[in-house]
Amino acid sequence: MIERAANPPLPAGDPTTPDSIPRERNQWWDVWDQFRTHKGAMAGLFFLLGITLFCLIGPLLWGVDPNTLDIRNKDLRPVVNALWGVEKVSWAHPFGTDNLGRDIMAQTMQGGRISLAVGWTAMILAIVIGTFVGVIAGYFPRLDGLLMRLTDLFLALPLLPLLLVMMLLFRDPLRAAFGPEQGIFILIVIGIGITSWMQTARIVRGDVLALKEREYVLAARSIGTPSRRIITRHLLPNVLSPIMVSATLGLATAIITESAISFLGLGFPPDYPTWGKLLADAVPRMVSFPERVIWPGLAISLTVLAVNYIGDGLRDALDPRIRGT
Amino acid sequence: MLTYTIRRLLISIPTLLLIAFVIFMLLELAPGDPMASMPLTIPAEVKQQMREALGLGEPWWVRFPLWLKQFFIVEPAYWIDSIFGTDLAAGQQRIISFQSRSPVFDTIAQRLPQTIWVVGMSYVVGVLIALPVGIISAYRQYSVFDQAGTFVSMIGFSVPPFFSGVLLIVIFSVSLGWLPSIYDTTHQVRDWDSFVFQLRQMVMPVMVLALQTTAQISRYMRAAMLDNLGQDYVRTARAKGMSERVVVLKHVLRNSMIPVITVIALGIPSIFGGAIITEQIFKVNGLGQLLIIALQGNDIPMVMTLTFLFAVLIVMFNLIADVLYGVFDPRIRYD
Numbered sequence: 001m002i003e004r005a006a007n008p009p010l011p012a013g014d015p016t017t018p019d020s021i022p023r024e025r026n027q028w029w030d031v032w033d034q035f036r037t038h039k040g041a042m043a044g045l046f047f048l049l050g051i052t053l054f055c056l057i058g059p060l061l062w063g064v065d066p067n068t069l070d071i072r073n074k075d076l077r078p079v080v081n082a083l084w085g086v087e088k089v090s091w092a093h094p095f096g097t098d099n100l101g102r103d104i105m106a107q108t109m110q111g112g113r114i115s116l117a118v119g120w121t122a123m124i125l126a127i128v129i130g131t132f133v134g135v136i137a138g139y140f141p142r143l144d145g146l147l148m149r150l151t152d153l154f155l156a157l158p159l160l161p162l163l164l165v166m167m168l169l170f171r172d173p174l175r176a177a178f179g180p181e182q183g184i185f186i187l188i189v190i191g192i193g194i195t196s197w198m199q200t201a202r203i204v205r206g207d208v209l210a211l212k213e214r215e216y217v218l219a220a221r222s223i224g225t226p227s228r229r230i231i232t233r234h235l236l237p238n239v240l241s242p243i244m245v246s247a248t249l250g251l252a253t254a255i256i257t258e259s260a261i262s263f264l265g266l267g268f269p270p271d272y273p274t275w276g277k278l279l280a281d282a283v284p285r286m287v288s289f290p291e292r293v294i295w296p297g298l299a300i301s302l303t304v305l306a307v308n309y310i311g312d313g314l315r316d317a318l319d320p321r322i323r324g325t
Numbered sequence: 326m327l328t329y330t331i332r333r334l335l336i337s338i339p340t341l342l343l344i345a346f347v348i349f350m351l352l353e354l355a356p357g358d359p360m361a362s363m364p365l366t367i368p369a370e371v372k373q374q375m376r377e378a379l380g381l382g383e384p385w386w387v388r389f390p391l392w393l394k395q396f397f398i399v400e401p402a403y404w405i406d407s408i409f410g411t412d413l414a415a416g417q418q419r420i421i422s423f424q425s426r427s428p429v430f431d432t433i434a435q436r437l438p439q440t441i442w443v444v445g446m447s448y449v450v451g452v453l454i455a456l457p458v459g460i461i462s463a464y465r466q467y468s469v470f471d472q473a474g475t476f477v478s479m480i481g482f483s484v485p486p487f488f489s490g491v492l493l494i495v496i497f498s499v500s501l502g503w504l505p506s507i508y509d510t511t512h513q514v515r516d517w518d519s520f521v522f523q524l525r526q527m528v529m530p531v532m533v534l535a536l537q538t539t540a541q542i543s544r545y546m547r548a549a550m551l552d553n554l555g556q557d558y559v560r561t562a563r564a565k566g567m568s569e570r571v572v573v574l575k576h577v578l579r580n581s582m583i584p585v586i587t588v589i590a591l592g593i594p595s596i597f598g599g600a601i602i603t604e605q606i607f608k609v610n611g612l613g614q615l616l617i618i619a620l621q622g623n624d625i626p627m628v629m630t631l632t633f634l635f636a637v638l639i640v641m642f643n644l645i646a647d648v649l650y651g652v653f654d655p656r657i658r659y660d
Contacts (some may be wrong), residue, residue, distance in 0.1 A: 156344060156643065158635030160598040161616055165351060165628060168620045256485045260602055263487045264617060276487070283491060283606075290495045297488035305483035 034317040041313020044306035051303055055112035058105075066106035067271055077291070095295065099285065104278075104292065111273040112299060118188055118274070119255040125193030126250050127200055131243055134204025135231055139212060148205070151198050159195045163257070166191050167266040180269045188261065188268075192254050200246045207239045241318035248311030252304045259300050275300045330648050337640050344636045345393065352625050353385050395420045396630065400430055424624045432615065433631070440611030443508070444600045447531040451538025452589055458539065459546020459585075463554060464573060474543060481540025486599060490533045490606040497529065504529055508609040530607045534599060538592065545588045549581035556580075583654045590646035594638040 035041055059066075077096050095104040137147035167187065174183035211217065212235065220230050259276030261267045268274055275296045282292035367375075383391075399417045406412060419428040462471040498506035505526050514520050553559065554577055562572045601613030608614075612631060619627035 153340065153343060153347075156340060156636060156639050157347070158594070158598060158632055158639060160601060161628075161632045161635055162348070162351070164601075164616070164620055165348075165632065169352070169354075252483070259485060260487060263602065264605060266620075279488065279491070286491065286495055287499050290499060293491050293495060297491065301480075301484040301488055304485070305479060308479055308483055 031317045035313050038309075038313035038316055040309040041317075044309035044313070047302060047306040048310065051112060051299070051306075052116060055109050055116060058109040059113075062106055062109065064103045064106040066102060066110040066273060069100050069102060077289075096289075096291070098281070098292065104295070107273045107278060108275075108295065108299065111275045111278050111296065114185075114268065114272070115255055115258060115275045115300070116303075118185065118192070118258045119251050121189045122192035122196070122254040122258070123247055123250040125189060126197040126254070127243060127247050129193065130197035130200025130246070131204050131236075131239075133197065134201040135208055135235060135239075137201065138205040138208025139227065139231060139235070144205075147201075151201050154195070154198050157195075160257075160260070163191050163195055163261065164264065164266055167261055171266075181272055184268050184272075188258055192257050196250060196253060196257075200243065200250070203242045203246060204239050207242060208235055211235055211238055244318065245311055245315045248307055248314060252307040252311070255300065255304055255307070326648075326651055329651065330644075333644050333647065337644060341633075341637060341640055342393070344640075345396075345633050346389065348629060348632050348636070349385070349389050349392065352629055392420070392626075392629065396633070403428075403430075420626050420630055422619070422624055422627045424619065424622045424627065429627050429630045432627070433612065433634070436610060436612050436615050439508075439609050440597070440600060440604070440613065443527065443530050443603070443609055443611065444534065444596055446527060447534035448538055448593065448596055450531055451535035452542055454535065455539040455542035456546055456585075459543040460550055460573070460578065462543065462547040463550030466551065471547075474547070478540035478544055481536045484536075486533050486537065486602050487606060489536060490529070490603055493529045493533060494606070506607070508607045530603050530609060533603050533606075534596060537599060538596065541592065542585065542588060546581065546585050549584050550577060553577045553580045583650065586653060587646040587650050590642050590649055593642050594635065597635060597638060 095108060097103055098107070133147055133151065137144045137151075170187055171184060174187050177183060178186060217230060217234055220234055225233075258267065258274065259279070262274045262276030263280040265280060268277060270277075278296040279293060279300070282289065282296070286293045381388075395418065399419055402417070403419060420430065421427070422429050422432060425432060458474050462474040465471055494506045497504045503525075506529075508526050508530060512519065512523060512526070514523050559572060559577060562576050563569075567576075597612070600611065601616060603609070604611045604613040605617060612634075616628065616631045618624075619631065
């Protein structure tokens with residue numbers, strides 16, 4: 001910051017002609033420049049993009065249905081195993097097949113689609129609830145006490161047991177209402193969403209409490225800006241950076257929680273693969289086929305690791321005290 | 326301090342009642358029916374009688390206070406009876422599991438030692454590893470050790486227990502054959518050999534849970550140490566000519582422990598939640614596994630009681646953390 005003050009960015013050329021003044025640089029470019037210096041965060045970003053593309057575009061290119069049973073080609077090993085002389089490999093199934101002859105690569109792609117979709121949607125839901133509660137609690141003092149007691153109550157709930165209870169008890173009506181896949185998807189997303197908004201709400205409330213005493217909010221209020229517009233125009237943009245950081249944490253937790261539910265056998269129906277389910281299905285036969293446990297597990301772990309590193313980099317990049325030094 | 330503790334204790338009573346009500350209503354709203362698995366040949370009126378025998382005939386505003394009475398009055402009375410040989414309970418109805426038809430608390434008492442052993446041991450191990458790692462990481466900031474510590478704790482945050490546990494089984498049980506993959510809870514420690522066996526079967530579940538604890542607490546320890554290492558009193562202590570050992574391990578460490586102790590206290594209930602998955606992997610028949618079985622069997626009294634016990638743990642350790650904060654830091658005054 002100090003070096004910047006010493007070298008103010010002088011406009012090139014004649015200052016009297018307004019055309020020659022370089023256009024105001026968007027502050028997000030500064031954030032991006034800082035973000036790029038964080039090696040772990042960049043690696044994480046590339047990994048996340050890569051695995052998202054693999055899951056989104058992969059099925060179009062690969063074109064094998066993940067649920068086709070091919071019992072003659074069951075229990076094929078991944079082609080990598082040919083390096084140490086394992087028989088039973090086939091280039092038709094590079095990741096091998098499972099005990100019913102289903103192609104594991106297609107299943108991994110399909111599972112990744114669902115795991116990532118659940119993760120993103122649940123995270124967005126949690127962020128929306130958390131931001132809403134946080135802003136309302138911070139801005140309207142009359143609702144503050146009530147909403148924060150509610151947040152404390154949610155924080156005191158045993159979340160994983162309750163999530164499991166919700167999964168088990170509400171799966172049948174939702175399946176009847178929306179179909180087996182949609183119903184469980186809605187249930188898992190809502191379950192994770194309403195059990196993980198509390199941290200965001202607390203952070204946002206704290207920031208809003210401090211921001212609404214600033215002069216520019218007072219100025220906006222004095223010219224008669226309605227509360228709704230003060231919130232959307234002045235407060236929300238200023239609490240965006242903590243929200244983005246907690247969004248990355250939320251994505252990581254949502255992916256892990258979904259996998260945990262699937263692992264415990266309370267998630268999606270059996271013919272509907274997710275990474276957690278692939279891992280859980282492979283556990284009983286891991287003595288003979290350890291690779292089937294390792295690949296989905298690595299996919300979950302590396303994705304979460306990537307998201308955590310992105311969060312780390314984002315936290316540094318969005319902090320103006322670190323940025324630009 | 327005492328008035329604060331008492332006030333917090335009093336506040337936690339309505340909180341717990343509210344939580345109990347939320348859990349009760351959630352289970353009440355759910356469509357699951359414990360009679361669903363009964364044969365279809367049973368006539369409807371007999372089914373109704375069986376439902377009433379399970380205590381399901383009454384509306385919720387009768388059953389919820391009844392459950393509260395059973396949980397807070399009848400069960401402690403049975404406890405006191407069994408310890409002192411008194412007769413307070415006088416044969417009142419206890420909370421009965423739908424599945425085993427035996428008192429819920431008897432089953433919990435059977436399962437508790439396994440969970441306490443594995444979970445408690447893993448927490449102790451995790452904290453014992455985390456504290457020195459955090460201290461050294463902070464003292465030698467940006468050194469190789471610090472970078473490695475950051476990376477390992479990133480892994481601890483990212484690798485879910487159901488993968489790290491399975492990975493350990495693949496490596497140490499399947500490939501190397503060093504450790505048993507299933508936790509044998511009927512095993513009794515009688516002599517040296519059986520003690521060694523107990524240690525070997527505890528290594529993997531404890532390590533899985535300890536990795537997560539270590540990741541979290543070493544980060545907090547490092548941050549707290551870094552905060553304090555830059556303070557003026559550290560410079561003063563060094564200027565006085567005190568040895569580096571005394572400065573770091575006495576002055577800085579003591580001040581840094583204040584936030585870390587509360588984090589340690591706050592983490593204890595969440596480790597019980599994490600144990601649900603770890604117990605499932607290593608087939609430890611502890612509380613987490615009991616909850617899963619009860620859920621699958623639609624055993625509502627068991628699920629209700631266990632979930633509420635988890636909630637009690639959370640509220641209790643929140644209280645303990647706040648009180649400890651005041652005890653260790655004389656600058657904090659709640660009154």
